[in-house]
Amino acid sequence: MILGYCRVSTDEQAADGATSLAEQERKCQAVAQLRSAGPYDFSVYTDAGVSGSIALGSRPAGREMLAEAKPGDTICAAKMDRLFRSASDALMTAEQLKARGIDLILIDMGTDPVTSNGVSRMFFGMLALVAEFERGRIAERMEEGRRGKRQRQGHVGGLAPYGFHVEGSGRQARLVPNPTEQEPVRVILDLSKEMRPYRVMKELHQRGFRDRLDKPFNLMQIKRIVAYHTREQDGRA
Helix, strand or coil: CEEEEEEECCCCCCCCHHHCHHHHHHHHHHHHHHCCCCCCCEEEEEEECCCCCCCHHHCHHHHHHHHHCCCCCEEEECCHHHHCCCHHHHHHHHHHHHHCCCEEEEHHHCCCCCCCCHHHHHHHHHHHHHHHHHHHHHHHHHHHHHHHHHHCCECCCCCCCCCEEEECCHHHCEEEECHHHHHHHHHHHHHHCCCCHHHHHHHHHHHCCECCCCCECCHHHHHHHHHHHHHHHHHHC
């Protein structure tokens, strides 16, 4: 039995090309045909909108596939990063599958099981480490981009932090001080220099300050406001 596995993250769902679910399934079907699998000897398990940071066994379709896989079966995926979170995760899971008598094919490495011989295992291990390094570099570059945008008062997504509102959209989105909210922010930051958050909250209540929903500020809101504005000040220093 050939068990094809396909996955895209939420960000990849709208993408075409190599990462699309249809393309991944097509490649798995090609491997099944190459290994002479009949129509009832091939199944596809699809996780759409699931992050690769989640372990295979914790994904809905991934969990189902691992539960149904039997000795003699072959799990097939278009690329290593469709299945695994990291190099260590890839190596450990591949060994676990091998111990269960289940082969693993990663099409970007070829059409033979990655643990079939010593050379394949070595190449698989090296590729797993390279893939993890590349994911780490991508994450670093994304964080650098977000940090740079924050420093330019750009908006990286989500709700505007308290004290600001968003102007523009997409790449042009930026944070602009909200005059209505700037005074509470100033008071919170000033009080936080001398008081603990709980005392700050009580003082805000006494002064009649309200949040965006016209409710009294709670402890978590105060901590978030202080943390955000302290971080932004440190980033601009």
